[in-house]
Amino acid sequence: xxxxxxxxxxxxxxxxxxxxxxxxxxxxxxxxxxxxxxxxxxxxxxxxxxxxxxxxxxxxxxxxxxxxxxxxxxxxxxxxxxxxxxxxxxxxxxxxxxxxxxxxxxxxxxxxxxxxxxxxxxxxxxxxx
Numbered sequence: 198x199x200x201x202x203x204x205x206x207x208x209x210x211x212x213x214x215x216x217x218x219x220x221x222x223x224x225x226x227x228x229x230x231x232x233x234x235x236x237x238x239x240x241x242x243x244x245x246x247x248x249x250x251x252x253x254x255x256x257x258x259x260x261x262x263x264x265x266x267x268x269x270x271x272x273x274x275x276x277x278x279x280x281x282x283x284x285x286x287x288x289x290x291x292x293x294x295x296x297x298x299x300x301x302x303x304x305x306x307x308x309x310x311x312x313x314x315x316x317x318x319x320x321x322x323x324x325x326x
Contacts, residue, residue, distance in 0.1 A: 231263040233309065236277055240296060240316055244284030251283060252319045258296055259312045265305050276301040279311060281318060292318045 205212075238260050240253045258279050281294040293315050298308035 230266045231307075232266045233261055234264055234274065235259050235261045236274055238277060238279040241278060241280040242318075243280050243282045246283075246286070248323055249286070249289065250321045250323050253281070254317045254319065255313065258316065260298055260308055261310045261312075262300070263307045263309055273300075273302060273306055277306065277308065281316060283318060283320075286318070286320055289320050289322050292320065294318050 236259070237257050239257055240255075242251050242253070245251060260277055260279055262274070262277055264274070278299050279296050280299070281296055283292075283294070286292060294317075295315055296311045296313070298311055300306045300308060
């Protein structure tokens with residue numbers, strides 16, 4: 198037991214440095230290659246107000262994402278979201294709003310661009326009743 202303790206504790210700073218370097222190199226080799234994929238998504242609305250009815254034109258956008266090639270899974274691609282935040286809209290009208298994107302695992306799937314980058318949001322007052 199004393200021999201094992203001596204092996205692990207002696208020069209621990211050098212061993213820890215070697216471990217960090219080896220994990221970094223392994224990560225680069227395994228996760229380094231990324232490929233661009235374009236997916237189509239409906240534009241979601243965030244922070245809607247109850248007194249308004251919203252419609253988005255166009256309803257769908259194309260999102261280009263960079264994906265780690267070895268881990269390309271359809272479940273992960275399905276978690277890419279495109280949305281507009283309508284919290285700043287306080288009256289009816291037609292607004293041009295920038296489309297934002299998000300993913301659940303940004304280090305594996307990174308959104309790069311959205312086409313079109315801006316959509317029209319048509320806001321109407323909800324009918325009473």
